[in-house]
Amino acid sequence: MASVIMPVYNGELHLEEAIQSVLNQSYTDFEFIIINDGSTDQSLNIITKYKLLDNRIHVISRENRGLVFSLNEGIVAAKGKYIIRMDADDICYSNRFEKQIDFLETHRSVSILSSYVTIIGEENGLLEQKLNQPLVHPVKQFLTEWYCYCHPAVVMRKNIFKTLTGYQSYFAEDLDLWLRACNEQMQFGKLEMPLLYYRVHHNSKTKQDNLHLNGIKDAVLLKVKYVREKMGNLFHTYAVWGAGAGGITTTEIMNEHYPDLICVGLIDTYKQGLHGSIPILTPFEFDFSKVDYILVATEPGRAYAADYLEERELQLLNDYLPVI
Incomplete structure (x- = not known):
């Protein structure tokens, strides 16, 4: 079994598409943990509606504590062998889980697996080009490339978090996790096919972090x-x-x-x-x-x-x- 973890904070605009794309997966053996991180819009109502339709959905709802806290909370609650990352404004290809889990089942040495993506929302061909490059030398690429590995397209073995002790409190929380995994000699993979529609828009976390230079500051450090x-x-x-x-x-x-x-x-x-x-x-x-x-x-x-x-x-x- 796999555990899909999706934090949500005021995601009503694209949330139904995101949830539906998870529920429509060709691979069906998963629990879907949705963390409502103190949303003040209609997100919780949308999540509740889908929970009544599909018993694979488990909801955690509380005050706002941020993305890193939500991810760690979801990982602790997860019962699956694999942790599947999902954002509330992206859309999975219908065969995403099947392709990634099949790969991990047949490549036991790989701990963390991402994929190519298709950019939707704001047109950004340069970002798509950066994300859709083969991962050949992970440490070197994580240190030198900006956005070479898409976080919400990742599937990870849950057991790696015993060593990595979860996400740390950085705005560049993904880069921190990748570098700590590299330090533990964990192997990365990347499927050279798009399996996620990755949405770029003004209110996305990446855009907001970079607007205030928060993600950039943490990445430099x-x-x-x-x-x-x-x-x-x-x-x-x-x-x-x-x-x-x-x-x-x-x-x-x-x-x-x-x-x-x-x-x-x-x-x-x-x-x-x-x-x-x-x-x-x-x-x-x-x-x-x-x-x-x-x-x-x-x-x-x-x-x-x-x-x-x-x-x-x-x-x-x-x-x-x-x-x-």
């Missing part, structure tokens, strides 16, 4: 922590490539969590001057021999930064890390 603590790259001086919002946010995170490390400069192709007491220099002015590590914090200039650094024989992860 988690990536730097992994490189320093798990890969043993204890750099003392660093520069940040990018003097825009990403670069400034990265320097703030580093100052907060690593105040003993020294930022020797911001690197930007178009900007010059100072950010506080930190000089902003072009790549041609910056002396790379005087810095231990580079944090690349600009998505538009990321490819150029990587090419420039590697032309100077700096290596990904060893010498520089894309954090945005």
Whole structure:
């Protein structure tokens, strides 16, 4: 048996489609745990209606405590061998569970399995391209790629949570879980076929977190922590490539969590001057021999930064890390 876990917070707009897509699965041996996380709209009424129609649905309803608390609560309540993630605004392909569980049954070494997705809602071809790439080197891709593994498309073996002790309180809770799983030598898989319609819209958690830079801030911290603590790259001086919002946010995170490390400069192709007491220099002015590590914090200039650094024989992860 599998356990589908779907947290809901004010999800009335797309909730019926999401629930119906779970109930219509070709694989039927599952319980469907829906956590109403203090919704103030019609979500609970919609959930209650479907509970009366299908006894596989189990409802937890209480005050708002957030996504991470809800996910952990659902995992504790789950009776299934597998944990199937589902969001209240996405739609499963009708064969999603069947395909993923068949794979896990025949690939016993794989603990966490995602799939390709189809973007719906706001048109976003770039995001779909990022999500729909093969997973070849999980640690490297989780550290260097942004959105390479779709969280709500994941199925996991429940027993991994004895080791991982659930989700931790980050806005980038998925990245944190993936990196901790990598540290425990757990194997990841990814079916190279779309099995979830992944909805992108203004009010989605990902959009809201990134609007306030919450997810980005946590991702910067988690990536730097992994490189320093798990890969043993204890750099003392660093520069940040990018003097825009990403670069400034990265320097703030580093100052907060690593105040003993020294930022020797911001690197930007178009900007010059100072950010506080930190000089902003072009790549041609910056002396790379005087810095231990580079944090690349600009998505538009990321490819150029990587090419420039590697032309100077700096290596990904060893010498520089894309954090945005």
